[in-house]
Amino acid sequence: MTDLEDQLPRLFAELGRSAPHDADLAGRVRAGARRRRLLTLGPMAAVLAVLVVLGSVWVSRPSTTSPVAGPASACTSLQTGPLPEWARAGFSSPDGPPYQLSATGSMAAIVFGNPLLAPADPNRANKILWVAKQTPSGTDRLVINAALEGGDLQHSVDIGSAPGPSYVDMPAPGCWQLTLTWGANSDTMNLLWSAP
């Protein structure tokens, strides 16, 4: 054995001491598993996803109706591309489904059922995965109080033990201004529900 080999165990141990530590590693893995369950709904989900993508492309053609509300609307297109690093647990690739960040960036809504539809399509759920930047206590409940832009319509949804996966249906299409409350946290987000 050479001197380098003699020293490698100590050098590796030194390097290993620099390893980042996740104090809630088990909790993060469980959250990732919940997310994965949402992602692996079987071949039907894959077929459905293809149809959804094709449908999105069709709907977003500039010459026809757009899923994004008008320029005066608070709702913007969902973000695409890499998810924020803190929202990637459970995803095999940084590029997940489209998502929206809350106003202060403390919550991400990862939209599996894009576009969100009101009324909901009986064959496709308005599936949203909520991911908080700070790991929740596990006992938090995510409550959404929503107001329809330009109208008086209001709607509340109790997501339950969250953040996590959810189905969020709204009573009418349009740009919904959401107030999200979970634990001691609160933030806002605008999301568009399109007419079918």
Next chain:
Amino acid sequence: MTRPELDFDRFVADHGRELERYAFVLTGQPTAAQDLVQTALLKAYRHWHRVARVDQPAAYVRKILTNSFLDQRRRPAEQPMADLPDLPADGLSVDPVDRVVAADEVRRALAGLSPQQRAVIVLRHLGGLDDAAIADELGCSQGTVRTHASRGLHRMRAALDGAVNRIEPDRKM
């Protein structure tokens, strides 16, 4: 009947740090290491009722981690040194700056190896596995393990090029 969630938490409490260190030495990148640990634990968690029953769950999960690392076809560019986290205080008398430099020299030397060479050398010198155990973990022959080790050490030696002596002046290369 055992509760899988409790067993899993206990396992992570007992072995999570060890996996984090192994993954970090293997990848040399904080974010990649965390992703790798989570990926391996997620795979184990999904079949935890089976994993918890194997003779050595920690070795089994480490094997998942190693294979996940080798399965990665694309890895992001190496992180610059500035991305290394602060070293925790551990009572060693070595100058912390020297330790950071040493750790970075080793990390850079490892980065120059192929994934297989890196896995062999880290399993041998951090995990303390012999060639037979490494061959079993990687699914290859002991001869292949020795080849990876020999070539990997040759590359590391060239990359370090006297750095080990600077790291520990009392010892000769």
